[in-house]
Amino acid sequence: MNNLELKKRANDVRKGIVTAVHSAKAGHPGGSLSAADMYTFLYFEEMNIDPADPKKADRDRFVLSKGHTAPGLYSTLANRGYFSVEDLKTLRKLGSYLQGHPCMQHIPGVDMSSGSLGQGISTAVGMALGAKLDNKDFRVYTLLGDGEIQEGQVWEAAMFAGHRQLDNLVVIVDNNGLQIDGAIDEVCSPYPIDKKFEAFNFHVINIDAHDFDAIRAALNEAKATKGMPTCIVMHSTKGKGVSFMEGKAGWHGKAPNDEEYAIAMADLAKIDEELAKEEA
Secondary structure: OOOOHHHHHHHHHHHHHHHHHHOOOOOOOOHHHOOOOHHHHHHHHOOOOOOOOOOOOOOEEEEEOOOOHHHHHHHHHHHOOOOOOHHHHOOOOOOOOOOOOOOOOOOOOOOOOEEEEEEEHHHHHHHHHHHHHHHOOOOEEEEEEHHHOOOHHHHHHHHHHOOOOOOOOEEEEEEEEEEOEEEEEHHHHHHHHHHHHHOOEEEEEEEEEEOOOHHHHHHHHHHHHHOOOOEEEEEOOOOOOOOOOOOOOOHOOOOOOHHHHHHHHHHHHHHHHHHHHHHH
């Protein structure tokens, strides 16, 4: 898939995020939108997966450690064909299988239930170790928030992964610089993120989270790295694609009202128009 096609898919994912959160009148749009390009690349280009066979044994695994950004994962899975895009409108509604955090028992394509911050990476490390012990060649990817890495459990998991040389593991940190209470460096700074993971024997790559060439190169570099896990620190914009959400901590966990929803969808429609011109 070329970059233009990926950009179009990512914009569809963003439209699904905004629609789901607006419909639910609750949810976490900011960090879902900042990670939409990485979600898109992983599910449409990188990972060995099959929506028609979500539990196939040799599939690559993905764990959403920052589970509150479930709208991003759900929109990606829907657009990839795991379930209907229309179902995104049932987010957080009574009886819906699309609850506020991912549930592996009920959602096709979800490899691990998550939501308690810091725990997803530990699960991903266990999956990667299991693959090594069973001589399986699938890869494991996990996405963390930069605020999430203030959790001590993250570093216990990182220490173990580095010690065990889990080169089938890719830890991705969505470094949008904002968490629910404000700027991460003012709440409890995790910087420098790259040096911390390097200290735990990770190969670290810093990238622009919204550049598909950079995402592609980083994931190729991760596959080529042997004897140590990889951490990709992706520098992103919280609320990416929606004018009034970009760079605003207040949109960490808030749903747009009807007027804001209309503006957001108009912003994303404009991106579609720009991409159509680029295609022409």
